Amino acid sequence: MKIKSKARIATAGMAAVLLLASAGTGLIVSQIRVGGPIDQAGQQIDDLQAAILPPPAYIIEPYLEASTLLNGAGSRSEHIRRLEQLEGDYAQAIQKWRASTLDPSLRDALVEGSGADAKKFWTGLHEDFLPAVQAGNVQAARASFARLSSSYAAHRAKIDTLVRAAAERKAALGADSDARVQTALIILGSICVLLLALMAGAYAALMRGALLPLDTTSNVVKLMAGGDLDQALTGLDRQDEIGELANSVATFRDAAKQQRRAAAEQQVVVSELTSALDLLGQGKLTHRIGATLPDEYRAVGSSYDGSVDQLSQVVRSVSSSAERVKIGAGEIRQASDDLSRRTEQQAASLEETAAAMQQITVTVQETAGNAIRANDVVLEARRDAERSGSVVQRAVEAMGGIERSSSEIGEIIAVIDGIAFQTNLLALNAGVEAARAGDAGKGFAVVASEVRALAQRSAEAAKDVKAKINASSEQVQSGVGLVGEAGAALTRISDRIAQISTLVSDISAAADQQATGLQQVATAVTEMDGVTQQNAAMVEEASAAARSLAEEADQMAQEVARFDAGSTAEVTRLPVRSSSARMVPRQEVGRNASDARSLPRVVKGGPALAKVATSEDDWRAF
Known part of the structure; x- marks a missing residue:
């Protein structure tokens, strides 16, 4: 159990x-x-x-x-x-x-x-x-x-x-x-x-x-771990976990003995491989070990020899390829340097063009702003003229009211004149009646005389006022005519100001459109300048990469030269192709840039970039 x-x-x-x-x-x-x-x-x-x-x-x-x-x-x-x-x-x-x-x-x-x-x-x-x-x-x-x-x-x-x-x-x-x-x-x-x-x-x-059996087995395992594989095990005939553990330890002991024998053989193999790898590290690719290893490891030796043969072929091929890479890197570096110089010249021209476009854009924007301000001033003058016209209209109406009031005052003066005349008649009648009354009517006669004198003065005053009112009415009528003419003149001025305002608004809108178009053109030129500068940077990077590639090819050729492949590697040197890229003088590039800046710019719904013709040799050669 x-x-x-x-x-x-x-x-x-x-x-x-x-x-x-x-x-x-x-x-x-x-x-x-x-x-x-x-x-x-x-x-x-x-x-x-x-x-x-x-x-x-x-x-x-x-x-x-x-x-x-x-x-x-x-x-x-x-x-x-x-x-x-x-x-x-x-x-x-x-x-x-x-x-x-x-x-x-x-x-x-x-x-x-x-x-x-x-x-x-x-x-x-x-x-x-x-x-x-x-x-x-x-x-x-x-x-x-x-x-x-x-x-x-x-x-x-x-x-x-x-x-x-x-x-x-x-x-x-x-x-x-x-x-x-x-x-x-x-x-x-x-x-x-x-x-x-x-x-x-x-x-x-x-x-x-x-x-107790576990303790005994533990001691045996410790001795086996120390290298003593000849210890006797107990409990191998038991059918419980102790027996299973003892059998497992016995299996481990047998495997350890087999591993010890295999380790001795592996030591021989490792020694041979170490010597071969040392020679390989020194660059000797002619050493072979296939015949010196035990039979069980003969396949390892054959694989090593085959790998060294392939490595020899690779070294010879790499040496030849390194020389060709070096030549190609030199050509790429020379072409990259030429392209870099041309790109820098083009970037300078685009930068000058962008600066000029920016100045023109600023000027047009200032013109558009001045036109808008002029339009505002004209509109304000138009509103003032319209207000003056309304004031003149009210003045005409006021003159008409004054004229009507003068007529009414004249009628009132006529009534007062009639009353003075009737008062004079009544005073005469009163004087007559007082004379008839004798001494009793003397006082009444004096009063009637005073009333008569007052009525005469009132009649004279009414005549003077009526004369002045008639003169004032004539002047008012003259003023009404002058005010009417002034109102008509102001109306004509307001119409002319409205026409001027319309023209100034059109000028302002056109200037604003021109400013927008020039801004878009300037933005496009700036973007072209940025792209050109990026291209120049990329060309510089490509040139640096080509130089680095050439240096790496030289270093790789030096490293490959350390190996002895058993025979001299024949490296075919490729002829160096001369660059057919025509170098454009800086003066010519500057002239082309000036010609490009002198081309007309058309602004209609967006920027229209002028196409600048370039020489076919500038890019075809590269």
């Missing part, structure tokens, strides 16, 4: 013992715990004692109430009500204990034993005693009370007996609880002893069956 199975069986046995112990202990504790059967029985006895000492299950209080009622102390109706209440409480208590799980002997003694005497007491109380008391028949009441006393005495004797029986029952329950606790303690102690014995036996079995 394996150790695993033994451990499982031992674990299952101890678990079973623990389960049995737990179940027994739980059962005992559940019986003696607070609220358990024993505790509940004791609690019921306590409740019984509390119910009978004092009431309601004990009729001592009803007996006392009946005695008090017989002696006439207190209110009769109150005593009768109290007796009825006590009877109800007694009936509820008896019903409660009749339905309880109390010990049958105690329950019967309470319900049937003392209950019969109590029932006789309550019957005599209702049938004889209370009617006699209510009727005032003292003799009958005393005779009935004597019978009640007899029933009470019998009831009390049974209650005393029941109390003693309840106490004895409670003592018995306590003794039973103590006995159960002692039994539980004994069982728990026995289980602990049994568990200790089982654990000791399991430990001894584990030591003999597993730990």
Whole structure:
């Protein structure tokens, strides 16, 4: 049997013992715990004692109430009500204990034993005693009370007996609880002893069956790790994990011995390969090792020799390729230098063009701004002219009002002149009447004379005012004509200003469009300048890469020259092609750039870039 199975069986046995112990202990504790059967029985006895000492299950209080009622102390109706209440409480208590799980002997003694005497007491109380008391028949009441006393005495004797029986029952329950606790303690102690014995036996079995063999095997493995592969192993015939471990160690020992033999052969191979690799590191590609290795490693030697042969061919090929790369890199570097110079010249021309376009754009934008401001000034003058026209119109209307007012004043003056004439006539009539009156009318004649003089002065003043008003009316009419002519002149001026405003607006819009178009052209030229500069940078990078490539080719040729491939590598040198790219003088490039700047620019919905013709040799040669 394996150790695993033994451990499982031992674990299952101890678990079973623990389960049995737990179940027994739980059962005992559940019986003696607070609220358990024993505790509940004791609690019921306590409740019984509390119910009978004092009431309601004990009729001592009803007996006392009946005695008090017989002696006439207190209110009769109150005593009768109290007796009825006590009877109800007694009936509820008896019903409660009749339905309880109390010990049958105690329950019967309470319900049937003392209950019969109590029932006789309550019957005599209702049938004889209370009617006699209510009727005032003292003799009958005393005779009935004597019978009640007899029933009470019998009831009390049974209650005393029941109390003693309840106490004895409670003592018995306590003794039973103590006995159960002692039994539980004994069982728990026995289980602990049994568990200790089982654990000791399991430990001894584990030591003999597993730990000691494992320790022996561990020592053997340590010696094998130190190089001693001749140690004897124990437990090879066992069928458990110890046997499997011993067999595994034996397999490991055999493999280690085989590996030791293989290591000796590998040492020979490594020595030969080390020598060959040292020669290879020195550049000697003529050394071969295929015939010097053991038979098992002969394939390795053949592979090494074949690899060295291929490496020799590669070295010769690389040497030839390095020379060709060097020549090609020189040509690329020369062409890149030429292209770099031309690109720099073109970038300078584009930069000058961009600066000129920027200046033109700024000038056109200033012109557009001035046109917009002039348009604003013209619009303000137009609004002032329109306001002046409205003022003149109101002045014409005011002149007309003055003329109408003058006419009305003339009419009023005519009325005043008529009134003065009539007043003069009345004054003459008054003078005539005063002369007729003689001395009595002298004072009235003086007044009439003064009134006549006043009327004459009023008439003269009215004539003067009328003459002045007529002169003023003529001047007003002349002013109305002049104001009308001024209004017509202002209207013509406003029309001319409107035409000027329209022309200035058109000029401003055209200048704004020109500024926008020039800005787009300047942006395009700037972008071309940036792209050209980027191209120049890329050409510089290509030139630097070509120089680096040439240097790397030289270095690679020097490195390849260290190898001895067994024969001289024939390297075919390619003829150096002369660059056919025609170098354009800087003056010619500047002239071409000036010609490009002198070409017209057309702005219509967007920038139209002028096409600059270049020489075909500038790019075709490259």
